[in-house]
Amino acid sequence: MAASSDQFSIIATCSGVIATEFSYKKDEEIYGESEPSDYVYQVIRGSVRSYKLLSDGRRQIGAFYLPGDIFGLESGPAHRLTAEAVSDTTVRLVKRRSLEQAAGVTVQVARSLWAMTAGELRHAEDHMLLLGCKNAMERVASFLLEMDRRLAKTGMMALPMCRRDIGDYLGLTLETVSRTLSQLHSEGVLGFSGARQIVLRNRQRLRTMDA
Numbered sequence: 001m002a003a004s005s006d007q008f009s010i011i012a013t014c015s016g017v018i019a020t021e022f023s024y025k026k027d028e029e030i031y032g033e034s035e036p037s038d039y040v041y042q043v044i045r046g047s048v049r050s051y052k053l054l055s056d057g058r059r060q061i062g063a064f065y066l067p068g069d070i071f072g073l074e075s076g077p078a079h080r081l082t083a084e085a086v087s088d089t090t091v092r093l094v095k096r097r098s099l100e101q102a103a104g105v106t107v108q109v110a111r112s113l114w115a116m117t118a119g120e121l122r123h124a125e126d127h128m129l130l131l132g133c134k135n136a137m138e139r140v141a142s143f144l145l146e147m148d149r150r151l152a153k154t155g156m157m158a159l160p161m162c163r164r165d166i167g168d169y170l171g172l173t174l175e176t177v178s179r180t181l182s183q184l185h186s187e188g189v190l191g192f193s194g195a196r197q198i199v200l201r202n203r204q205r206l207r208t209m210d211a
Contacts (some may be wrong), residue, residue, distance in 0.1 A: 019092045024085040030072075033082045037074035039093040043067050046089025047160040050081040051168065061169040063123060064161060066150055073116055086160050131171045134210075140180045141172040141209035144190070150202055159196040 020045065024030055030041065033052060041048075048065040062081050065071045071083060073096070103110040130142055143166060145158075151157045161169075167177045184190050189206060191199040200206065 018098075019094045021090055021092050023088070024179055025085050026085055026089075028085050028092065030085060031079050031082065034078050037077060037079050038096055039072060040070065040096055040099060041072040042070045042091055042092045043082070043189045047086040047092070048083055048089060049086050049161065049165060049169075051081050052081050056182070057089060059168045060128065060171070061165060064165075064169065066160070070116055073113070073120065075177065080167065084181040086165065089191075125201040136170075136172055136176050136180055137183075140166075140177065140184070141206040143170055144200065145186075145203070145206050145210055155199070156193060157198045158194075159198065162196070 019042075024046075030048065031037075031039075043065050045067060045112070047067075048069075048071060049061050050063050050065070050071065051059050051061045053059055063071070064086070067142075072079065074080065088106075099109070099113060103113050130139055134142065136178070147157050147159060151159070163177045163181075164174045166172075168173050172180075181190070185192060187205075189202045191201055193199060
């Protein structure tokens with residue numbers, strides 16, 4: 001979904017931009033909505049969620065960022081969403097101005113920044129379609145397939161986010177997420193190996209639901 005660590009490495013290597021690391025505790029804010037977008041971030045360890053609080057108090061999560069993912073690159077001078085650590089998290093950050101200056105003189109940096117921006121746009125479009133066109137089962141299937149691509153090792157996903165986070169990402173209630181996962185489990189599509197550890201037993205069935 002997000003830009004890869006390779007793109008960040010290209011930028012750092014070609015531009016000589018200095019990166020700094022910071023650590024955040026679980027649920028600690030990294031930056032807030034409307035704050036100046038002075039830095040671009042990469043997750044080193046842990047995970048991050050970006051979200052917006054709606055006028056009625058609901059929270060809409062826009063994206064989850066996992067190790068290697070890059071976030072915080074904005075088209076304007078301020079952040080549109082709030083970013084928060086899902087778990088204890090370490091991020092690497094570089095000054096946005098330094099990246100923009102490097103992009104002005106180095107083609108590889110400019111291409112990497114464009115690839116990062118294009119990746120964010122694709123994810124935003126996919127997420128918009130998910131929220132607007134899919135039912136609860138299709139949304140959960142889409143989420144599981146996304147996490148399978150990004151997280152699964154030796155056939156198992158260890159989700160860093162809780163079910164309430166998943167619901168706020170998919171536009172569903174906690175109860176609907178839990179009920180849908182239980183239905184998929186009873187139908188043999190997935191198995192549980194802990195509160196947040198999931199084994200996908202029938203990926204083709206999920207792909208059919210997500211189609």
